[in-house]
Amino acid sequence: MVDREKPEKLKGSAERDLVALGIAFAAIILFVGTGGAVLPAIVNSLRGVGAAPDTLLVNALLLNVVLIIFGWRRYRELKIEINERRNAEDLARKLAETDPLTGCLNRRSISSATHALRDQAHATGMAVVYGLIDLDNFKQINDMNGHTAGDSALIEMANRIRTALPADAHLARIGGDEFAFVWSYDPHQPERVDDLVIRLFEAMATPFALDKVTVDTTFSIGLASDHEHNDLDPDLCSLDALMHRADIAMYQAKKEGKNRYFWFEPSMENELRFRNELELGIRKGLLEGEFVPFYEQQIDLDSGDLMGFEMLARWISPTLGTISPEVFIPIAEEIGVISDLSDQLIDRALVDARDWDKSLTLSINISPVQMRDPWFAQKLLKMLVKHNFPPQRLEVEITESCLHDNVDMVRGMIVSLRNQGVQISLDDFGTGYSSLEQLRTLPFDRLKIDRSFVGELSTPSAKSPLVDAIVSLGRGLDLPMTVEGIEDEVILRQLKQMGKLKGQGFLYGRPESAEQVRKRLAEAGRLADHVEGDIGASTGAPKRKTSDIEQAMPRRA
Secondary structure: OOHHHHHHHHHHHHHHHHHHHHHHHHHHHHHHHHHHHHHHHHHHHHHOOOOOOOOOHHHHHHHHHHHHHHHHHHHHHHHHHHHHHHEEEEHHHHHHHEEEEEEEEEEEHHHHHOOOOHHHHHOOOOEEEEEEEEEHHHHHHHHHHOOOHHHHHHHHHHHHHHHHHHOOOEEEEEEEEEEEEEEEEEEOOOOOHHHHHHHHHHHHHEEEEOOEEOOOEEEEEEEEHHHOOOOOOOOOHHHHHHHHHHHHHHHHHHHHHOOOOOOOOHHHHHHHHHHHHHHHHHHHHHHOOOEEEEEEEEEOOOOOOEEEEEEEEEEEOOOEEEEEEHHHHHHHHHOOOHHHHHHHHHHHHHHHOOOOOOOOOOEEOOOHHHHHHHOHHHHHHHHHOOOOOOHHHEEEEEEHHHHHOOOHHEEEEEHHHHHOOEEEEEEOOOOOOOHHHHHOOOOOOOEEOOOOHHHHOOOOOOOHHHHHHHHHHHHHHOOOEEOOOOOOOOHHHHHHHHHOEEEOOHHOOOOOOOHHHHHHHHHOOEEEEOOOOOOOOOOOOOOOOOOHHHHHOOOOO
């Protein structure tokens, strides 16, 4: 709108400018003609020589002077007005085309810049590459340091990217933490684009200070070129298609572990369609109750007694079938529904476990995303109160990666839960980067040895120095241990030789549904007293008094 109206506005201003200037010039010409006759008469009259000048001519001369002053002032005012309007229009155009925070182009202007660059490139036999840059874990920077710090980080990132790009490239910020660049290159030298991307990663490799906090961030890049599709359907080489393919390649980089780049390949599109189908299915499944808890037995290795169950998530989709948590949990974390999903599963698991024998424990896994929620501990305690579930029977498993986000907040949550009797386990121990200092200072109740180490014990003569070391470390810290991945008798015999351990794995059976567990416990006579003799029936929770945990819980304002 600004660009179309500008010529009309400038035309009107120019016309008024010419009118004012014409009045001034006419007054000057009239002043010269009138003044030549009147001024000598006025001077002679003042000297007492000659007759007085004609009053009409004197008035005309004065009017000429006024018109000259008026015309000059009006001309000057119009010039100022035009300059101000031009400056305002330039500013409006700049604001319409650039991102106000970083000074980069915005989504609208990168589109027009890309069109112009493609026309120029194709005329000279060049190709255009469109790169999409997404900052990894930027939300975490915002959440932990505030939005002002996040804005400062974006400005720093934009400056680093801008410095690394060639002078003839265009850079835009097209989303909260997404940048895009376009650049023309020789299609016979695609390695030049690879070299450019490597320079971008090098520019971002150095951490920077942000409000006295050192920030070390990475990004994922997706690349798409119009060279491969120049001779195909025009729709395949349109700007929208180019941006779409770069977006797909960027998500592939995210999926492969972040802090890397990928060129678009057609096979990626099918994978992304399936991912989108999963995203929609997850959201729908939450509403339809398609996510259900399954339970894996936890056994005392010495006695063979059942000690409890670990709750594992399963997605039973009517259209996609049964989907493992390795597939849907990372997606649920990325789209921001992991907390809702976990709350739904924990809520159902507490109802199921309430009917078990009171000696059996329930272990639940907590996502690192949930540990960033300062109200997580309070929400979990409220669920325990809601279902009248003894906190001493609940074991919360957190992974080592949780300890690297915000140790102080994690410590506070652990202390809050343990104060109410909840047990805390460090899951998948040995796969992360826990320090001995963290193990010593954080109040864990148990270590869980990851299944990847246990597989080394699958032959009778095999030894696993890592398992031996972890078991020795656990004993030194006076922490009981649970071993995952016990799949055969060979592994079991070797673990028994290492001391008193609790274990789980396919040797003791696959994870089972709530109904299967209930049947197993009923046959063993290990259901709670209030459900004995009423197998298969739904009894509901007994009426309860206000518990100690309910009285001690903090109140959210």
